[in-house]
Amino acid sequence: MPPFPKSLRLLLCASLLSSSALAMAAAPVPTFDVARIANDIRTLASDAYEGRGPATRAEVKTIDYIAAQMQAAGLKPAGSRGSWFQDVPLRMSDIIGAPTLSMTIGGVAQALTQGNEIAVRAAETGQSAVTFADLPLVFVGYGVKAPERGWDDFKGVDLKGKIMVVLVNDPDFEGGEGDFGGKLMTYYGRWTYKYEEAARQGAAGVLVVHESEPASYGWATVKNSNTNTMFDIVRADPKAAHTQMEAWVQKDLAAKLFAASGVDFDAAKAAARRKDFRPIPLKATMSADYAVQSQIITSHNVAGMVQGSKYPNETVIYSAHWDHLGIGAPDAKGDTIYNGARDNASGTAALLELARAYAKGPKPERSVLFLAVTAEEKGLLGSEYYADNPLRPLATTAGVINMDGPFGAEKTSNFSISGAAKLDLLTLLTEEGGKLGRHYTPDARPEAGSFYRSDHFPMAKRGVPAISFNPGRELVNGGAERGKALQDAYTRDRYHQPADEYDAGWDTSSWEGDMTLLYNVGRRVADSHDWPNWSADSEFRAARDASAAQRK
Structure with a gap:
């Protein structure tokens, strides 16, 4: 079906979620360090990390870096056997x-x-x-x-x-x-x-x-x-x-x-x-x-957690994939390293900065899991494995916020999500965006099937309310037309190519606002005991409702 206009979408969700539900706790909004985010992107997208291919020597370097940053932030390891890692067997x-x-x-x-x-x-x-x-x-x-x-x-x-x-x-x-x-x-x-x-x-x-x-x-x-x-x-x-x-x-x-x-x-x-x-x-x-x-190999998801103060057995997840294409065929310049700066060193950097904010701020009422998944580029395999073998029960996972290229090319007046799903998390995101002077715009290219191309999808199809954040492309300077031109240029010249590299000249004016919005919507769910859901006509509603007895 075509994207719903904002007014109709909010009306549909109103039956699921009253305006007073999931009220924002009085937790102060942290300040996000843009220079630190940039450093994480620069590091993970450097040639030294060889494009972060799963099952390569670069994987060990990458997941060790992520785990070290989570530990330094003050998270607790949330992987298998008390470690930072979840083993993911792959062919x-x-x-x-x-x-x-x-x-x-x-x-x-x-x-x-x-x-x-x-x-x-x-x-x-x-x-x-x-x-x-x-x-x-x-x-x-x-x-x-x-x-x-x-x-x-x-x-x-x-x-x-x-x-x-x-x-x-x-x-x-x-x-x-x-x-x-x-x-x-x-x-x-x-x-x-x-x-x-x-x-x-x-x-x-x-x-x-x-x-x-x-x-x-x-x-x-x-x-x-x-x-x-x-x-x-x-x-x-x-x-x-x-x-x-x-x-x-x-x-x-x-x-x-x-x-x-x-x-x-x-x-x-x-x-x-x-x-x-x-x-x-x-x-x-x-x-x-x-x-x-x-051959059968073992790759790894990386997981760290801030334990909830009131409902520690309930979970909110922030996710991002750490992998990219690794080393491959040379481009016209002879470059063989597919650095994956925007896709998705940027999402991993956002994940780490959010982890620092939650770990240093007031304890959320629900536990918050920070999940860096493997093999997204190979078919969402790390998130698919997690969904089949969750470290935290899916029935008591209140929501998932995924980040795959979460920063705007420049400051935007809007934001979006991948696809055109209808769910309470979108209502919350829209409300929190409005407080920051930004408005929701439906996916600009619903025909691209982006809903099925990000790591929230394996969770969504099992009923967990899940969205993948998009920073929008209505630029404060140049509007939607210029934003589309910049996005089209990235897709044509850099996406899944060695040219997706870190650039010290990037415009970072959107980053703090994007981080604030991501933090606020997650915090709103984390400081609540209400359960977001899908709209009544969603294909994922039945799976969620089937586990309702496990939520109290």
């Missing part, structure tokens, strides 16, 4: 050497180069090699099977021994309206869903067609994110969740496949937007041959 997979990849298109053989026309991920099925020859390709539209919407893109097709070709995003993306809520991406639009559905359909592999607008990022991001080390949670049957080959292809290659089959690419996309779409066999086959090294 780590790498392609060994350059994969041999080719297609035969309309009878003509064409070699494919990894990272150029195609970006193939290391198999996450546990197998040691991927070898197949001349497997047929089948276009399956958006690759959606949604019985509740009366939608099935797989009508009558048997994908066993075949490679499925699929579009990214939802069927509604192009037209802006339809059975999938218009521009707001559903989980059906995420590439993770398409990989999962390919495995359920028994396909031999899946090719996602890349286009920058529906994907919400360019080919450089796809290449850099998919051609390095892959991680997954440890599964009893990994082949139930993954096919042997998962990959993206450039639009130009896809258009060539369609043309050789006598099908216009744009016409096929238009057909895929309709319920009556039927799979289209393509006059093309694919072959592949490459070795895969797969």
